Amino acid sequence: MLGLVHDSHTSPLFIGRETELAALGDALAHAGAGEPRALFVGGEAGVGKTRLVQEFLGRAAEEGAVVAVGGCVESGADALPYHPVSTALRSLRRTLGPQLDAAVDGHEGELARLLPELGAMDRDRPEADGRARLFELTARLLERLATDRTLVLVLEDLHWADRSTRELLSYLLRALTGGRLLLVATYRADDLHRRHPLRPALAEYERLRTVTRLELPRFGRAEVRRQLAAIDGEAPPEQVLERVFARSGGNAFFVEELACSIREGSPGGISDSLRDLLLVRAEALPDAVQRVVRTVAQGGSEVEFRLLAAVTGLAEDELVETLRTAVGAAVLRPCEESESFRFRHALMREAVAGDLLPGERSRLSRRYAEALEADPALVRPGERAGRLARYWFEARDPARALPAVLAAAAAARGRHAFAEQHHLLEQALELWDDTPEELRGETMRQAVADGLCPALGPGMPVPGDFVDLLAALTVAARLSGEGERALALCKRALRELDEDAEPLRAAWLWTERYQLTRDLSRSDGWEEIARAEELVKGLPPSVVHADVLTHAAHWYVVHRPGPKAIEIAEQAVELCAATGAEVTGLTARHTLAWLTIHAGDVEAGLEQARAVLDRELEPGNAHVLLRGHGNLATALHGIGRYAEAVATAEKGSALAERHGLPDIASFVDGNRAESLIQLGRWAEADDVLERADTRRGVSARVRGQLAEQRAELALARGAYDEVGRWIEETGGATAGPYPEPQHTLPMARLALVVAAADGRILDARSLLETAVGEGIAPGHHRYGWPLLYEAAAAEARVRGLAVAAPGRAAAVRRIRAAGEGQPTFAPLWAALALMTEAELLVAEGRDAVERWEEAVAAAEPLECPALLATARWRCAEALVTRGGAGPREAAGELLRQAGAVARELGAAPLEKEITALAGRARIPLRQADGGTGAAPAPPPAPAEELGLTPRERDVLRLVAAGRSNRRIAEELFISPKTASVHVSNILSKLGASGRGEAAALAHRLGVFD
Secondary structure, three states, X not given: OOOOOXXXXXXXXXXXXXXXXXXXXXXXXXXXXXXXXXXXXXXXXXXXXXXXXXXXXXXXXXXXXXXXXXXXXXXXXXXOOOHHHHHHHHHHHHHHOHHHHHHHOOOHHHHOOOOHHHOOOOOOOOHHHHHHHHHHHHHHHHHHHOOOOOEEEEEEXXXXXXXXXXXXXXXXXXHOOOOOEEEEEEEEHHHOOOOOOHHHHHHHHHOOOOEEEEEOOOOOHHHHHHHHHHXXXXXXOHXXXXXXXXXXXXXXXXXXXXXXXXXXXXXXXXXXXXXXXXXXXXXXXXXXXXXXXXXXXXXXXXXXXXXXXXXXXXXXXXXXXXXXXXXXXXXXXEOOOOOEXXXXXXXXHHHHHHOOOHHHXXXXXXXXXXXXXXXXXXXXXXXXXHXXXXXXXXXXXHHHHHHHHXXXXXXXXXXXXXXXXXXXXXXXXHHHOOOXXXXXXXXXXXXXXXXXXXXXXXXXXXXXXXHHHHXXXXXXXXXXXXXXXXXXXXXXXXXXXXXXXXXXXXXXHHHHHHHHHHHOOOOOOHHHHHHHHHHHOOOOXXXXXXXXXXXXXXXXXXXXXXXXXXXXXXXXXXXHHHHOOHHHXXXXXXXXHHHHHHOOOHHHHHHXXXXXXXXXXXXXXXXXXXXXXXXXXXXXXXXXXXXXHHHHHHHHHHHHHHOOOXXXXXHHHHHHHXXXXXXXXXXXXXXXXXXXXXXXXXXXXXXXXXXXXXXXXXXXXXXXXXXXXXXXXXXXXXXXXXXXXXXXHHHHHHHHHHHHHOOOHHHHHHHHHHHHOOOOXXXXXXXXXXXXXXXXXXXXXXXXXXXXXXXXXXXXXHHXXXXXXXXXXXXXXXXXXXXXXXXXXXHOOOOOHHHHHHXXXXXXXXXXHHHHHHHHHHHHHHHHHHOOHHHHHHHHHHHHHXXXXXXXXXXXXXXXXXXXXXXXXXXXXXXXXXXXXXXXXXXXXXXXXXXXXXXXXXXXXXXXXXXXXXXXXXXXXXXXXXXXXXXXXXXXXXXXOOHHXXXXXXXXXXXXX
């Protein structure tokens, strides 16, 4: 448009930065080898970040790389979400054309949120899922584009980035594990104040193996000399060098400005004020050019030529000549890929914009807004709403600003930019009271119709009042992760509302409050959902009513499954069908299916659940159906149908992966691993958990659930230290003042088994009492039976410990009482009930052979090899205790079967117990005519077998009695140090991890009478 204008203010030579260029080149080499890399270049304003990147991009292009650059905007960032990424993708599309369109792979409607040129946006997908899918599709697009070429993607001025851009970048840094891609981002280090949101993000990025961070230092004296010589074509006089170096401090941009001020002989020489130094070039321009320069400064980081013409009112030829003068003076520069202009450096724009008078700013903003309203085609469609909102807001005209801000907020929601929508709605809140009352309602209703808050749409009255604005703000804050702010807004909306006059809107707000209080662990949600239920009673059927009952049914599933829960779930299903709430209806039907299964009508419940999952996947229902695969898998797991559970979860995980929903895929994989563990496919479970945990875009809550399964595996293998570590890793899944039984009961079981293994029976009893209280809540038997069995087993296996005797009777009564009334219609639960009673008989010192034989028979048809092996081992021990030739032979067969399974699984604790029992009973674990060797000779007495000396046996008796090393020394007339040595030797010989475990092992092995 203007042609090339030589910039004599900038050094034609690239000065210094060899180390930084080498780092960029190294990152490019890794990317070219198929190892994606990211490099963050920081430094103060004017230090030379842009020049460094430009030099590198030139060299990268010469090597055949495809380059795309996008810059963050200096102001109004919240109105232009994803702007740098959108700009870079637009540049790629111009370069690659059909190749990019082919890589979009049919997802134009979703990727249009980043690149509107692809077509109309798909608005059917739910917010949270749509955002996750948008991020995943972006990663896949870049991976495809970087398959056959090296791709360099540059994001400039990251310190101005909107939150959505930062979150997308965080996702990409973890997601891009393949492809020839290099991400380069620049940021101003001096702008990162203590609370700047980029600071923690950079610290997070640096922990990634693929990320490198560079900080550009200022130039030294020698580099300033070279820069001045390159600008002026000759070496600078020494006094000029000293003066420029002292004033610039080595900042490359300031060196240029100072050099030019000296060369041009500016009045007054070099200004002592940095602001004056930046303004001096603009103030030296003719008045007409200065007016255009000030107009550009108020327009934003980059201003289109046609928009500038409309705002200034200048004829095209006159504006071109004016701009040519500003470009020639190195104040403005044309943008290479569009007919627009920006300042040569952002510091200069800041200085010019800061020099405007308040009235001048608002008048210029009004002109921009009026020009854009008169001709919307003056800017790109994807930027129009955000730019208009900013111009009107800065024009300080609430009547015009409120509609523009609400429209921009609706557009931001359409792009899944919830943080930006939240910010814009906060601006609307600021404008509300100053906007004429007659405009508010119409404006708000129109914004809702445009998609400001879909929850305020079908079935909800929209008066367009202040409560509607607060409701929209609540949803936006919740979706952007600002839970505390969302809860405060929701409470304020309820205070503003007359609940008796508007029960439907009040019920909707109480449902929002229910979700927020649960997410923030402020309550279990009962008070909130009960209030919502009360408000909709007696009202005509509505979508809101259906939503309330669906949430209420879910609450009952988690906290009080039973007849009342089924009744509410049935009502929710009926209401959803009557009101056309199709997606909510799928959730309600799945909830009812779950309740039906656990009420005893297993096949009917499974049929209901499968009918839901048979629905065709669509953007609007994907979240419900894909999570439904995980829910059905865990329901099948709970009743012991593990193979079916694995198949269901496998299908659900693959579908979620295909649809770009990594969090759901990992959630379903966690349920899949849970069943693989029970099937004895531990290596496969390891692989599934590793894949699920390293998948990109997985929430903290799902990672906590995956940690639960890792703890289960560690427990089965006897890695008790790892169990504790993984329990800590569960984090958000079990923490908070209102944890859910589906997590607390399994976690209590894990901790109880570890305590029992260490001989800490009092801790085990305390854990059971805390978890169970007065009894296991109805409907939680799938978690209760495994817990009760482990508690009973702990009592049986420490029967010989003196410390266990005083509370044993009460503990046994508690376990039996907790099991009374618990259903056993699932074969798994029936087997666990028999095993629990058998262990309690052993704990009481009674013969339990018949009960153990029943338990073995009940466990044999199950799909759980570890459980069957445990039942066989315990049955064998009961037979050995009874004595006689017949029982001994039967015990031998049971031990050999159990031992083979334990070895194959790698269940170290179980194998150890089986081996110890076989040794004590002198039962060979391998037949003489089979296996790897002949039957061993009868072992010696137990104490000798373990290698314990008489003195060590004396010490072990005192250890079992709970004596400290000092007390042992006193009773045996030895030194405490000698006692400590004996204890260490005993632990080593028994293979015990602690004193309690050693004592328990000694009793079980018959070391003592």
